[in-house]
Amino acid sequence: MQRARRRVTLPDKRVSEEAFKMNELKAKPIYLDYQATTPTDPRVVDAMLPYFTEKFGNPHSRNHSFGWEAEDAVDVARGQVAKIIGASAKEIIFTSGATESNNLALKGVMKFYGKKKPHMITVVTEHKCVLDSARHLEQEGYKVTYLGVKDNGLIDLEELKAAITDETALVSVMGVNNEIGVIQPLKEIGEICRERKVFFHTDCAQAVGKIDLDVDDMKIDLMSISGHKIYGPKGIGALYVRRRPRVRVIAQITGGGQERGMRSGTLATPLIVGLGKACDILSNEMAEENARITELRDYTLQRFRDRLEDIYVNGDEHERVSGNLNISFAYVEGESLLMDIKNIAVSSGSACTSASLEPSYVLRALGVDEELAHTSLRIGIGRYTTKEELDQAVESICVAVERLREMSPLWEMAQEGIDIKSIEWAEH
Amino acid sequence: MAYSEKLIDHYENPRNVGSMDKNETSVGTGLVGAPACGDVMKLQIKVTPEGIIEDAKFKTFGCGSAIASSSLITEWVKGKSIDEAGAIKNSQIAEELALPPVKVHCSILAEDAIKAAISDYKTKNGAAADAAE
Numbered sequence: 001m002q003r004a005r006r007r008v009t010l011p012d013k014r015v016s017e018e019a020f021k022m023n024e025l026k027a028k029p030i031y032l033d034y035q036a037t038t039p040t041d042p043r044v045v046d047a048m049l050p051y052f053t054e055k056f057g058n059p060h061s062r063n064h065s066f067g068w069e070a071e072d073a074v075d076v077a078r079g080q081v082a083k084i085i086g087a088s089a090k091e092i093i094f095t096s097g098a099t100e101s102n103n104l105a106l107k108g109v110m111k112f113y114g115k116k117k118p119h120m121i122t123v124v125t126e127h128k129c130v131l132d133s134a135r136h137l138e139q140e141g142y143k144v145t146y147l148g149v150k151d152n153g154l155i156d157l158e159e160l161k162a163a164i165t166d167e168t169a170l171v172s173v174m175g176v177n178n179e180i181g182v183i184q185p186l187k188e189i190g191e192i193c194r195e196r197k198v199f200f201h202t203d204c205a206q207a208v209g210k211i212d213l214d215v216d217d218m219k220i221d222l223m224s225i226s227g228h229k230i231y232g233p234k235g236i237g238a239l240y241v242r243r244r245p246r247v248r249v250i251a252q253i254t255g256g257g258q259e260r261g262m263r264s265g266t267l268a269t270p271l272i273v274g275l276g277k278a279c280d281i282l283s284n285e286m287a288e289e290n291a292r293i294t295e296l297r298d299y300t301l302q303r304f305r306d307r308l309e310d311i312y313v314n315g316d317e318h319e320r321v322s323g324n325l326n327i328s329f330a331y332v333e334g335e336s337l338l339m340d341i342k343n344i345a346v347s348s349g350s351a352c353t354s355a356s357l358e359p360s361y362v363l364r365a366l367g368v369d370e371e372l373a374h375t376s377l378r379i380g381i382g383r384y385t386t387k388e389e390l391d392q393a394v395e396s397i398c399v400a401v402e403r404l405r406e407m408s409p410l411w412e413m414a415q416e417g418i419d420i421k422s423i424e425w426a427e428h
Numbered sequence: 429m430a431y432s433e434k435l436i437d438h439y440e441n442p443r444n445v446g447s448m449d450k451n452e453t454s455v456g457t458g459l460v461g462a463p464a465c466g467d468v469m470k471l472q473i474k475v476t477p478e479g480i481i482e483d484a485k486f487k488t489f490g491c492g493s494a495i496a497s498s499s500l501i502t503e504w505v506k507g508k509s510i511d512e513a514g515a516i517k518n519s520q521i522a523e524e525l526a527l528p529p530v531k532v533h534c535s536i537l538a539e540d541a542i543k544a545a546i547s548d549y550k551t552k553n554g555a556a557a558d559a560a561e
Contacts, residue, residue: 331489332489333466333467333489333490333491333494335466335491335492336439336490336491336492336494336495339439339491339492359466369464370463370464370465371463371464374463374464374466406445407442407445407487407488407489407495408468408487408488408489409459409468409469409470409487409488409489410463410468410489411489412447412470412487420463425461425462425463425464425468426460426461426462
């Protein structure tokens with residue numbers, strides 16, 4: 001338990017800057033990328049371990065105690081996952097992660113209902129796996145409407161209402177955005193969908209454990225859940241599929257007919273136990289944890305604002321989860337900033353879509369100026385983040401921003417009062 | 429992405445960062461790139477009456493490779509004639525810094541920047557340069 005904790009704690013603060021640089025490779029990096037993934041909580045690991053070794057049974061083995069033992073553990077986990085979203089255990093389908101859940105929700109629903117209702121609606125700022133599933137459906141002849149977002153990252157409910165037709169089978173809107181952390185109005189969306197008899201799917205990979213979720217109150221019909229975003233293991237996720245009124249999906253992985261025929265394959269008992277335990281911990285600690293993280297987030301932002309001018313928070317400042325700070329540091333390119341602070345693990349808006357050098361499509365959808373989109377960092381605060389780590393990160397980032405601004409021709413122009421928009425740039 | 433030691437050195441200890449008075453006739457200024465594309469390079473050269481680059485300064489908004497490319501080229505052009513400096517190819521920069529393929533455009537930008545600076549110098553000194561020939 002100690003070991004796992006130490007991995008995410010600070011290098012000794014007394015270590016001087018110099019020594020720090022010399023030992024760069026040995027220095028413990030500060031992890032501030034909790035939207036990318038989270039360390040598995042040691043309590044989760046403890047719960048999982050027996051299911052790798054002595055309790056290794058196949059939960060589908062019906063005729064001996066090894067199977068029953070594993071099945072019991074899966075049942076408990078199913079209940080724990082269901083509880084955190086206000087569902088019943090029977091409505092939880094285990095998958096390999098939120099990507100698979102999103103694929104199953106979109107493709108599964110559209111392929112079941114698509115003959116009569118070949119249209120679905122989603123949002124331009126969704127995660128790539130939702131957008132890509134939608135693109136695949138389009139290639140197969142289904143129709144997809146992509147809603148834009150307002151400059152705070154939230155969808156316009158009137159636009160959603162207007163987009164729904166008699167041919168619409170599904171609306172898919174994420175609960176919390178992975179890049180900017182904004183929270184979509186799920187309850188209002190659910191209301192609109194139910195009234196128009198359209199299924200409502202929401203990708204809640206970034207929302208579970210961050211905001212209160214209740215599938216009945218919010219009229220959610222399908223919900224994607226991820227294990228490794230909530231201090232559970234990687235390689236496990238779930239899809240909530242409503243039973244009343246019943247939602248049908250065409251399985252995307254076929255075989256032995258497990259998970260009520262919606263997802264074949266032997267259940268990964270240890271991972272499922274881990275996902276269940278991660279949800280169980282959140283059920284008990286979520287409110288307290290988020291209060292602590294909100295305080296850290298607000299403190300961090302204030303420290304940046306006290307020190308630097310021309311910084312902008314991307315995404316709504318209020319309708320946003322506690323652990324996400326997405327900031328544009330004007331006049332400093334994000335990738336060079338990351339290079340300067342390599343001891344701090346954060347994401348850059350310009351590099352976050354893997355190898356592409358394009359600025360983030362999410363920031364662009366918000367209407368963030370392209371030059372600002374190139375200057376953003378996503379700082380993710382989570383369960384093991386300490387104030388000392390944030391102090392150190394703020395200091396490093398500010399020093400880097402100041403150094404790079406001194407080097408930036410755009411900063412120089414801004415100081416001279418030249419509007420960089422007034423210059424005719426040769427786009428290349 | 430793994431960068432070469434030379435690149436990291438130029439990024440961490442950039443040479444010749446700064447600005448010169450762009451209105452001075454002995455100074456040529458090149459400003460290339462675009463903020464929306466994520467990189468802007470400003471490169472300035474100070475040229476002697478004999479056509480030798482005695483000083484060079486840069487400021488760059490861009491990734492580490494762009495900063496290193498501009499730092500390197502300011503080092504290279506110092507002491508060169510403007511013709512020699514204008515003959516520097518982006519491939520030489522890319523090779524020296526071992527730029528990964530996705531970053532080759534940074535070296536192109538550096539080549540463009542020095543060419544633009546030389547051309548600005550020549551425009552300013554059009555009459556004088558012609559008389560000398």
